[in-house]
Amino acid sequence: DQQVKQNSPSLSVQEGRISILNCDYTNSMFDYFLWYKKYPAEGPTFLISISSIKDKNEDGRFTVFLNKSAKHLSLHIVPSQPGDSAVYFCATTTSGTYKYIFGTGTRLKVLA
Amino acid sequence: GAGVSQSPSNKVTEKGKDVELRCDPISGHTALYWYRQRLGQGLEFLIYFQGNSAPDKSGLPSDRFSAERTGESVSTLTIQRTQQEDSAVYLCASSFGGGLGGDYGYTFGSGTRLTVV
Numbered sequence: 001d002q003q004v005k006q007n008s009p010s011l012s013v014q015e016g017r018i019s020i021l022n023c024d025y026t027n028s029m030f031d032y033f034l035w036y037k038k039y040p041a042e043g044p045t046f047l048i049s050i051s052s053i054k055d056k057n058e059d060g061r062f063t064v065f066l067n068k069s070a071k072h073l074s075l076h077i078v079p080s081q082p083g084d085s086a087v088y089f090c091a092t093t094t095s096g097t098y099k100y101i102f103g104t105g106t107r108l109k110v111l112a
Numbered sequence: 113g114a115g116v117s118q119s120p121s122n123k124v125t126e127k128g129k130d131v132e133l134r135c136d137p138i139s140g141h142t143a144l145y146w147y148r149q150r151l152g153q154g155l156e157f158l159i160y161f162q163g164n165s166a167p168d169k170s171g172l173p174s175d176r177f178s179a180e181r182t183g184e185s186v187s188t189l190t191i192q193r194t195q196q197e198d199s200a201v202y203l204c205a206s207s208f209g210g211g212l213g214g215d216y217g218y219t220f221g222s223g224t225r226l227t228v229v
Contacts, residue, residue: 034217043203043220098143102155
């Protein structure tokens with residue numbers, strides 16, 4: 001029973017356009033959310049996070065949106081670049097705990 | 113070291129054999145985690161070490177799996193009598209303290225790709 005779902009296994013976007021990656025969760029107790037990026041043969045690297053007290057967090061080209069009522073998280077990348085091509089995982093946890101629960105990942109391909 | 117180091121990077125083993133995977137965390141990181149990713153699935157929590165506290169082993173899938181950590185340094189994950197369903201990428205991560213690793217999440221190693229044939 002997956003608590004964190006990334007329903008799109010893959011996404012292709014033209015360079016310069018917006019990439020939107022989505023993530024849904026089931027447990028309303030989750031209050032901290034993260035996005036990780038993974039290149040082939042490398043470990044996941046932290047990208048951006050958001051606490052449940054916020055609904056938006058921005059870092060350069062990356063913005064994470066949180067809709068608590070819908071239990072939905074999204075990552076926007078604007079403008080998308082070919083170097084953004086990777087697998088993106090969302091992860092979530094409850095404050096004070098240390099286990100992250102990860103989604104299955106979305107493979108983003110940015111076309112030059 | 114500069115990052116989390118895992119060895120070997122790839123391991124092919126015969127069903128029924130034992131394997132040992134190694135993780136060197138970032139110096140100063142007191143928390144260490146093992147996750148695995150099977151094909152087409154998300155990262156699955158296995159075990160967590162924090163300083164000298166008893167580890168959280170709640171994610172280990174069977175008693176064939178065990179892990180040790182010496183102080184705040186190297187950890188080894190051992191899988192006995194490997195089965196084909198153990199085939200996965202095994203990822204180690206470390207962070208400052210338990211909890212969320214500050215604003216930066218965990219730092220992951222590159223993983224060990226285990227193939228059981």
